[in-house]
Amino acid sequence: MRARDLVLRHGGWPLLVVLALAGGQVMDDYQITVAGTILIYAILGLGINVVVGYAGLLDLGFAAFFAIGAYTSGLLMLKWHWNFWLTLPAAVLAAAAAGVVIGYPTLRLRSDYLAIVTLGFGEIIRITVVNLDVTGGPNGLTGIPPVSVGGRQIVTPTGFFHLALAFFVVVLVATGLLARTRLAYAWRAIRSDDTAAEAVGVPSRRVKLLAYVLGAAVGAVAGPLNAAQLGTIDPSSFTFLTSLMILLVVIIGGMGSRPGVLVGAVVIVALPEALRTVQEYRGLFFALLLIAIVILRPQGVWPARPRRFRLPARAPAEARPAVAGTGALLEVDGLSRAFGGVTAVEDLRLRAAAGQVVSVIGPNGAGKTTAFNCITGLIPPSRGTVTLAGRRVRGLSPHRVAAAGLARTFQSIRLFDEMTVAENVLIGRFARDRALLHPPRRADLDAVRRCLDFVGLAGAADRPAEGLAYGDRRRLEIARALAAEPRVLLLDEPAAGANPTEKRALMELIARISGLGTAVVLIEHDVALVMSISDRVTVLENGRAIAEGPPAEVQADPRVIAAYLGVPDDPETDLVTEVLG
Numbered sequence: 001m002r003a004r005d006l007v008l009r010h011g012g013w014p015l016l017v018v019l020a021l022a023g024g025q026v027m028d029d030y031q032i033t034v035a036g037t038i039l040i041y042a043i044l045g046l047g048i049n050v051v052v053g054y055a056g057l058l059d060l061g062f063a064a065f066f067a068i069g070a071y072t073s074g075l076l077m078l079k080w081h082w083n084f085w086l087t088l089p090a091a092v093l094a095a096a097a098a099g100v101v102i103g104y105p106t107l108r109l110r111s112d113y114l115a116i117v118t119l120g121f122g123e124i125i126r127i128t129v130v131n132l133d134v135t136g137g138p139n140g141l142t143g144i145p146p147v148s149v150g151g152r153q154i155v156t157p158t159g160f161f162h163l164a165l166a167f168f169v170v171v172l173v174a175t176g177l178l179a180r181t182r183l184a185y186a187w188r189a190i191r192s193d194d195t196a197a198e199a200v201g202v203p204s205r206r207v208k209l210l211a212y213v214l215g216a217a218v219g220a221v222a223g224p225l226n227a228a229q230l231g232t233i234d235p236s237s238f239t240f241l242t243s244l245m246i247l248l249v250v251i252i253g254g255m256g257s258r259p260g261v262l263v264g265a266v267v268i269v270a271l272p273e274a275l276r277t278v279q280e281y282r283g284l285f286f287a288l289l290l291i292a293i294v295i296l297r298p299q300g301v302w303p304a305r306p307r308r309f310r311l312p313a314r315a316p317a318e319a320r321p322a323v324a325g326t327g328a329l330l331e332v333d334g335l336s337r338a339f340g341g342v343t344a345v346e347d348l349r350l351r352a353a354a355g356q357v358v359s360v361i362g363p364n365g366a367g368k369t370t371a372f373n374c375i376t377g378l379i380p381p382s383r384g385t386v387t388l389a390g391r392r393v394r395g396l397s398p399h400r401v402a403a404a405g406l407a408r409t410f411q412s413i414r415l416f417d418e419m420t421v422a423e424n425v426l427i428g429r430f431a432r433d434r435a436l437l438h439p440p441r442r443a444d445l446d447a448v449r450r451c452l453d454f455v456g457l458a459g460a461a462d463r464p465a466e467g468l469a470y471g472d473r474r475r476l477e478i479a480r481a482l483a484a485e486p487r488v489l490l491l492d493e494p495a496a497g498a499n500p501t502e503k504r505a506l507m508e509l510i511a512r513i514s515g516l517g518t519a520v521v522l523i524e525h526d527v528a529l530v531m532s533i534s535d536r537v538t539v540l541e542n543g544r545a546i547a548e549g550p551p552a553e554v555q556a557d558p559r560v561i562a563a564y565l566g567v568p569d570d571p572e573t574d575l576v577t578e579v580l581g
C-alpha cells in the first residue's frame, strides 16, 4: 500500500489535526492569523466542493453564501444581541434558503448558463448589502462581539485558530458523511450524464437542488467565523474575486477531493502571503504557479478518489433479479408526437403483457426512438395515453416513470463512465428506493450482485465502466435497468454493433429476462433477431404502425414487405428479403 493510501485510510485527518495543534504552539501571531484564514477558505472550499466537485454544477458566485452567513450572524448579534452560537444555525438556514432560491430556477440550465446565473447571483447579493442601510452600506458592520466559549472570550489569534480548527473538523466530518450517502453516488451519476441518471430513476432536480442547499449551508459556516475573526463585516470581502478564489481552492486541490480542498486553501491563502517579500512580482508568480498547476496536474494537486461501492464477498441467496408482473403491463394508446411539421409518431397503439417480448421495427426515422422517449417521459407526447400496470404514467417525469416500473436502455449506450460497473448498477436502484441521505443499503448490495450475476458481469464489478468492451457495455446497461426490478423493460437497439456471438448471447439474455415475468419491448433493426424472439411485432413507417401481430403474420404482410423493399439503398434489404421470404 502506498504511503498516501496508508495516511488516508488510517487516520490521516486526526494526524493532521494534531500537527496543526502542535504547529499552533510555535507560530507567531501573524502566522497563526494566516493559518486561521486558511481554515476559513478550507471551509468555503468544502462547501463549494459539494456543488462543483461532487455534483459537477459550476458556481461562480459562491461568495454570496459566505456573505449571507456573515451578515445573518452579524446582524442577529448586533441588532438583537443574539449569542454567536445561536446565530450559527440561523446563518446556515439563511444560506440554505438562498441555495434553494439560486438552485431552483437554474436546475434546467447547462453549465455555461449556470455559470452566468450564479455569477449574477453573487453580484446581486454583494450589491444588495452595499446598498442597504441595515447591512451598513459600503462600510459594512463593525463591532461584532468576540465569540465566547465556556465563559471565555476568544480574542487572541491562537484562540481563534483553535475555534476555526474545531469548525473545520465538524464540517470535514459532515462532508465526509455526505460523501458516503446514496446522494453522493447520485451526484456522480448526474455529473456524468444527467439525462441517463434521470431516466434510470435518479430524481435529478432534487439531487441538484440538494447540492446547492447543502453546499451553501456548509460554506455559510465560514461567514460568522470570519466576522468573529475580524470583528467587522466588510462587503468588499464578497466580490467576484472572492468567488473565484473559492473556486480555485477546488480546482487547485482537486474537484471532489477533501484533502485537495485543504491543499487548495493553503495555496490560495498562504502563497500570496509568502510572496509578500517580492511585492511587485507577487501577482505574476501567483498566476504562473496557478497555470503550472493546471497544466501539470489538471486533476488537481490531490485528485479525488471517490469512495468505492464494494459488493459483499458472498452472493445473495436469490440468483435472479427480482422482477414481477402479470397480465397486460404496458398499454400505449393513440400516442402521437410531432416536431414542427414532422410527425414522428402518430396514433401508436402498443401492448406488452408479462413475460412477452414485443418488438417495434421500421426503417430509419420511422419514429421508434421518439415513441420510446414519449413512453418513458423523456419528451412529452402531443397526444395519447401510457398505462403501466394499470397506472397512467403519461406526463410524469422520467424518474417517476422509472419508479413506476418502466426501465430502459439507450440506442447509443449511456453509462456513467467514471463510475465502476457495480456503481452503474447501483444507480439503477434509485427507481426502487429513492432514499438519498443514507448509505447504500444491504438491499442495494444484494440487488447489484444479483443483476451483475444475471448478465454475467460480476467479475468486472470494480472495473470502471469506461474501459469495458462494447458488448459488456450493452450488458451493463441492461443490468442497470434490471436493478430497478422493472415490470417493463424497453431496449433500444441492443444488438446494434454486436457480432453474431454477442447477438446470440443477447437473445438468450432477453429470453431469460422475459422468463422472469418482465415485459420486454424491443426496438431493433436486426429483423432476423426480432422475428426469432418476439411474441408480437409492430412495424412503423413514417410514424404510423402499418402492421401488428405475431412474427409469422407480420412477415407475410404485403405492406411490410413493400415498406422494407422500398428502401433499395438500405444495406439490410438483402437480409430482410431473405428473412421475409
Ligand SMILES: Nc1ncnc2c1ncn2[C@@H]1O[C@H](COP(=O)(O)OP(=O)(O)OP(=O)(O)O)[C@@H](O)[C@H]1O
Binding pocket: 339, 342, 343, 344, 362, 363, 364, 365, 366, 367, 368, 369, 370, 371, 411
Ligand atoms: N428532437 C427532434 N427534433 C426534431 N425532429 C426530430 C427529433 N427527434 C426525432 N425527430 C424526427 O422524428 C422522426 C423520427 O425519428 P426517430 O429517431 O424517432 O426514428 P427512429 O425510428 O428511432 O430512427 P433510427 O432507427 O434511425 O433510430 C425523424 O424524422 C427525426 O428526424
